Amino acid sequence: MDTPADTPRVRDPTRTREKILDAAQALILDHGFAATTVDAVVGRAGITKGAFFHHFTSKSDLARALVERYAALDRAHLDERLARARKLSSDPLQQVLLLIALFEEEFASHQEPFGGCLFASYIYEAKLFDEATLEVLRDSTLLWRRVMLEALEKVAARYPPRREVDMEALADLFYSLTEGAFIMTRTLGDKSLLGRQARHLRTYLELLFGPAPEPPRTPAS
Amino acid sequence: MDTPADTPRVRDPTRTREKILDAAQALILDHGFAATTVDAVVGRAGITKGAFFHHFTSKSDLARALVERYAALDRAHLDERLARARKLSSDPLQQVLLLIALFEEEFASHQEPFGGCLFASYIYEAKLFDEATLEVLRDSTLLWRRVMLEALEKVAARYPPRREVDMEALADLFYSLTEGAFIMTRTLGDKSLLGRQARHLRTYLELLFGPAPEPPRTPAS
DNA sequence: GCGATTATACCGACCAGTTGGTATGTTGCA
DNA sequence: TGCAACATACCAACTGGTCGGTATAATCGC
Incomplete structure (x- = not known):
């Protein structure tokens, strides 16, 4: 199905398609979809308009194809981190904490x-x-x-939360925090924000589900 | 300086200007800035192109004026909630919790x-x-x-946090969570998300700064 | 008070440049 | 040789912005 990457070819339709999608994605994230012109996309991809409309029937077709690729990558990415977290620990709480930590690490x-x-x-x-x-x-x-909720339900089953909490909203927290941190990062240009805020989510989960309340810290620390 | 609002006038430049800004804001939030045409704005505002370019020198001028109005409102809004929270309690922790709760309430x-x-x-x-x-x-x-950080520093001064935490990132949490929840709300059409997620932030702060660790809840609750 | 004068608010046809999309041709690979 | 993969030239629709003009409001001499 996929063509060998090492074979130099003048024409490589799947590669051309990807180049279009890559160019479009980069442009859209900076200008938005409406302000991203087809001409700009083909310019950045190093192709021509004819090639573009050979691969996509319209600009909306590009929009759908692009977000589908993005969603598939996002899902694969999540699955992979989830699998890694599960391998690293068998404890449900540790798995969730590790999952978040893996994202922190990456960002x-x-x-x-x-x-x-x-x-x-x-x-x-x-x-x-x-x-x-x-x-x-x-x-x-x-x-x-769904993924986060399933993981958290397992946590709650083993470690009763210290407070009665809205589990669905808790599951949504990571997604929300990520999106919000993206916006702050883009606004302030500080790349560290996402990781530092995700760290707080981990602390929250530790405090909420953590096995034993820590002794109060000494004031003079 | 300001004209009386109850006097019906054929011409009311400040009102016209506001109508333009209102129309633009509504359209931009749904279509983005680029896809919001001047014609669409004047159509929605019930005026003409001539009136538009009398009040704004260009579309970018509109963009700046609009975001400045939005920011001023945002700031006034924050100040007001902050003042209310401070009146409702003199305890720094309660003030922060109340501030968040006031936003929950409103959303x-x-x-x-x-x-x-x-x-x-x-x-x-x-x-x-x-x-x-x-x-x-x-x-x-x-x-x-800045506002959140100042408030949280006062909390930390009185109630040493149970974990060593990144205070700046903690201050940013509410903004991030709000932006993220906005995105989720727009995606899923569920208006309750922001309030429910803000509730978690409150719980986190309670657990982090709360006076005494609660006794572990009974598993059969 | 009041008419004349000026400044402001607004109108809508028009323009030049840009946009997504197409029609038609050319080229490389199976 | 046939067909997919491109390239080029082009078009109709739309875009932000302009411009000459008109109607209303504010100012001021009297």
């Missing part, structure tokens, strides 16, 4: 100028997209909720 | 279809705006950080 190591989230970009231009495209956003958001 | 009572945040809308089309406009976003974000 800290990112050296790119920083991307932001395509979902958020789309949702603030929601009226421009068709139902199928918006459905991808909903599905992705609900996937995060 | 729950909102019956509009829901707006979203203009700052977030702008930041995902950042390349379209000039430096002065983006500066408003930064200032507003830093204002939130």
Whole structure:
């Protein structure tokens, strides 16, 4: 199905398609969808308009294809971290804490100028997209909720939370925090924000589900 | 300086200006800035293009004026809640908890279809705006950080936190959570999200700074 | 008070540049 | 040789912005 990458070819349709998607994504995250012109995309991808409309029937078609690729990557990424967290510990609480820590780790190591989230970009231009495209956003958001909720239910089953809490909202917390931190990062240009805020979520979960309340810290620390 | 509101006038420039800003804000939150045409704005505001360009020299001028109004309202709003929280309690921890609770309360009572945040809308089309406009976003974000940080420092001074925490990141949590919850709300159409997630932030602060660790809850609750 | 004068608020047709999209041609690979 | 993968030239629709003009309000001499 996939063509070998080492074979030099003049024409490589799947590669061309990816180049278009890459260019579009970078441009959209900075300018939004509406202000990202097809000409700008083909310019950045180093191709021509003819090639673009050979691969995509319209600009909206590009929008849908792009967000579908993004969602698939997002999902694969989440699954992979989840699998790693499960391998690293068998304790449900540790698994959740590790999952968050793995994301922290990654965001800290990112050296790119920083991307932001395509979902958020789309949702603030929601009226421009068709139902199928918006459905991808909903599905992705609900996937995060479901995954986190399942993980947290297991935690709560073993470690009764110290307070009665809204579990669904707790599950949504990581997604919300991530999106919010993306916005702050883009606004202030401080890449450390996401990791530092995710750290707080971990602390919260530790305090909420943690096995034993720590002794009060000495005032003169 | 200001004209009486009850006098019906054929011409009311300040009102016209506000109508333009209102129309623009509503359209921008749904379509983004680029896709919001001047024609659409004047159509919604019930005026003409001539009137628009009488009040604003360009579309970018509108963008700046709009975000400045939004930021001023945001700031006034924050100040008011802060003052209320301070009147309701003299305890620094209670003040912060009350501040968050006041926002929860308000978002729950909102019956509009829901707006979203203009700052977030702008930041995902950042390349379209000039430096002065983006500066408003930064200032507003830093204002939130400063206000929350000051409040939290007072809390920490009286109630040593149970864990060593990053205070600045803690201060940013509310802003992040709000922005993230806005995005989730727009995606899923569930207005309750923000309030429910803010509730978790309160719980976190209670657990972190709370006077005494609660006894572990009975497993069969 | 009041008419003349000026400044402000607003109108809507128009323009030049840009946009997404197409029609038609050319090139490389199976 | 046939067809997918591109390139080029082009178009109709739309965009932000302009401009000449008109109606209303504020100012001021008297």
